[in-house]
Amino acid sequence: MILKTERLILRRWDRSDAGDLYKYASDPDVGPIAGWPPHQSLKESMDVIRNVFSGAEAYAICLKEDDIAIGAIELKLNGHTDMTERDDECELGYWLGKPFWGQGLMPEAAREMLRHAFEDLGMDKVWCGYYDGNSKSKRVQEKVGFQYQRTTEGVDVPLMHEKRTGHVNLLTREMWLWTKLYEAAKAVQNARKISDYVEAGGVAAAILSSSGRIYTGVCVDTCSTLGICAERNAIFNMLTNGEQEIQKVLAIMPDGRTGAPCGACRELMVQLMPGKYKDIEVMMDYDQKSVVTLGELTPGWWI
Numbered sequence: 604m605i606l607k608t609e610r611l612i613l614r615r616w617d618r619s620d621a622g623d624l625y626k627y628a629s630d631p632d633v634g635p636i637a638g639w640p641p642h643q644s645l646k647e648s649m650d651v652i653r654n655v656f657s658g659a660e661a662y663a664i665c666l667k668e669d670d671i672a673i674g675a676i677e678l679k680l681n682g683h684t685d686m687t688e689r690d691d692e693c694e695l696g697y698w699l700g701k702p703f704w705g706q707g708l709m710p711e712a713a714r715e716m717l718r719h720a721f722e723d724l725g726m727d728k729v730w731c732g733y734y735d736g737n738s739k740s741k742r743v744q745e746k747v748g749f750q751y752q753r754t755t756e757g758v759d760v761p762l763m764h765e766k767r768t769g770h771v772n773l774l775t776r777e778m779w780l781w782t783k784l785y786e787a788a789k790a791v792q793n794a795r796k797i798s799d800y801v802e803a804g805g806v807a808a809a810i811l812s813s814s815g816r817i818y819t820g821v822c823v824d825t826c827s828t829l830g831i832c833a834e835r836n837a838i839f840n841m842l843t844n845g846e847q848e849i850q851k852v853l854a855i856m857p858d859g860r861t862g863a864p865c866g867a868c869r870e871l872m873v874q875l876m877p878g879k880y881k882d883i884e885v886m887m888d889y890d891q892k893s894v895v896t897l898g899e900l901t902p903g904w905w906i
Contacts, residue, residue, distance in 0.1 A: 606662065608700075611708065612670060613662040616652045620672040621662055621782040627673060630703040636737045637698050639762045658683055662722075664712050665701065674699035676712050678720055678729070686730040686771065693720060696729040697743075704739065710746045717747060719736045721776045729773050734760070735768035740867030748782035750772045750892070755815055779891065784809040784817060784853040785861070788833075790857055791819045800826045805857045808833035812841055813848035834868040836874070848876060853886040867900050877906070 606613040614859060616624075625648035630636060631641050642648050656663075661677035664732055665671055679817070681687060684694035699709050720726040721758040733740035749772035758769035774782075792807030806822040820836025823829075831839075834854055840848070849872060856862050863885060873880045881898025 606715050606719055607667070609665055611712055611713060611715070612667055613676060614665060614666045616661065616663045616668075616672070616675075617657040618652060621645055621649040621652055621832060623672045624675075627702075630701050632701050633761060636734065637740070638734060638760045638767075660693070660719075662716075664708070664775065673703050674709070674712070676716055678716060678724070678726075683879050684730070686732070687728070689728075691726055691897055692728040692730065693724075695720075695729050697740075704813055706789060709743050713743060717774065717779060721779050725777065727785060728773060729779075730771065732769055733756075735872045741770070744772050747774070748778055752779065757781075779879045780811060780851065781853065781886055781892075781894075782890070783852060784811060784886070785855070787817045787819050788853055788855045791821055793821070796858060797906065806854055808837045808852065808854040810834070810837045810841060810849050810853075811851040812846045813850055814846060816841075816844075816846065817857040818844070818846075832865055832868050834864045835871055837869060838868075848879070849883050851886070853889070855889075861886050863887055863895075863900060869897060872897060873901060873904050873906075883902045 604615070610756045622645065625642050628642040628648060629701060634641050642651070656675060656679055659680060662676050663672035664674035664676055674697065676811050679694040679696055681692070683688050686694045695713065696708060716730060720729050731744050733744065752773045753773045755769050755771070756783060757766045760767050786811040788807040793804040794802070795804050796802050802824045804821045805824065807819065811817055811819055818837045818841040820833050820838070820840055822833040822836070823831050834852060838849070841849070852864060853861055854864060872883060876883065880901070881896055884894050885897055885899040885900060887893040887895055
């Protein structure tokens with residue numbers, strides 16, 4: 604299995620990677636904060652490739668330009684993690700060589716692994732943790748949508764022969780989908796003046812269709828009644844591409860918060876799916892993860 608992102612290749616480890624692994628894993632700033640000591644020899648790195656990076660979902664993180672291993676990422680399946688005992692759940696673990704910090708590479712790799720977990724492996728939940736003080740790992744988990752679950756004092760760190768405070772986060776398939784919608788809407792939001800009479804992009808929306816495809820749209824405001832809301836623009840995009848059923852709707856307002864569709868957008872969704880509209884999910888507050896159904900927002904329809 605080979606996974607690819609814009610800048611990265613995630614592939615299985617090979618014995619020929621031992622030299623590159625040792626180069627980055629021997630750095631004292633990399634391993635100890637994650638709970639493992641720096642590699643002391645090329646032989647140790649070779650042993651790690653053979654015995655540790657042998658899991659079914661263990662990958663080397665490589666730049667596309669040279670395919671050289673610069674870090675590791677893994678989905679630890681049931682039986683190889685202490686965070687779950689379910690086959691439809693797993694743990695995400697990762698580290699990256701210090702020369703590549705601060706470039707957004709780890710969130711990029713993590714997003715692809717999460718896609719792989721939920722879409723290819725059928726996972727329902729992915730767990731992830733970090734030790735107190737590992738602010739970089741914490742930030743990666745926040746960026747890709749993980750939510751805080753618990754903090755435990757006195758966690759054994761056997762490879763370091765010490766105890767630490769551990770923090771555990773969780774990402775469910777449901778919240779992963781909402782994160783994808785948020786990122787898709789954010790990517791097209793670009794408030795701008797088109798002419799003296801037209802402005803666009805103040806509000807952006809993303810909808811998830813019944814096929815699992817995401818469609819986006821932005822608001823277009825005019826000095827007459829020719830404008831359109833972002834949600835309806837996204838819906839028309841979906842219709843243009845031959846689909847007609849909506850699962851989820853998310854809209855980002857000019858201040859960055861999410862909110863409910865206006866009456867006209869709700870009316871269109873109701874007319875589009877008269878027998879199913881009440882099941883459409885609407886993200887009300889992304890920060891607080893507050894979701895309601897269109898049936899709750901529109902309990903009575905004039906028809």
